[in-house]
Amino acid sequence: MYRSLIAIVLGALAFPVLAQMTPVGVWRSIDDKTGQPKAEIRISADAGGVLTGVVEKALKPSAEPNCDLCADDRKGKPKLGMEIIRGAKKAEGKEVWEGGKILDPDNGKEYTLRLTPIEDGKKLEVRGYIAFFFRNQTWIRTQ
Secondary structure (H helix, E strand, O other), X not given: OHHHHHHHHHHHHHHHHHHOOOOOEEEEEEOOOOOOEEEEEEXXXXXXXXXXXXXXXXXXXXXXXXXOXXXXXXXXXXXOOOEEEEEEEEXXXXXXXXXXEEEEOXXXXXXXXXXXXXXXXXXXXXXXXXXXXXXXXXXXXXX
């Protein structure tokens, strides 16, 4: 009886650790040039497991509050509240989400996306790439 109770308690304590190995949550992005926190992005998944990410909070003032350089439906829209991640899905048998797109609202460019939780889900490796050219960032989990 006590063994099963202990197993249930230990299992419940381990669950949050397992749940962290996903991009779903709130992340602090870091500015490539200054190394300072730039924004908080909330990544969520729909019922099919497809990820979206929205700029929830600006941590650094932006010279341009709108995405005037965007070329799609986001052109001219405010960066705050903007969906910058679209369509990523978990790769089969891996702790990697890919196949979606990520937008850099500062330059209006959209990149193919790969998200990889690292350091037990405390950080998120974000890779945006076009052909052989890529850019990596490491985001820090806030929630």
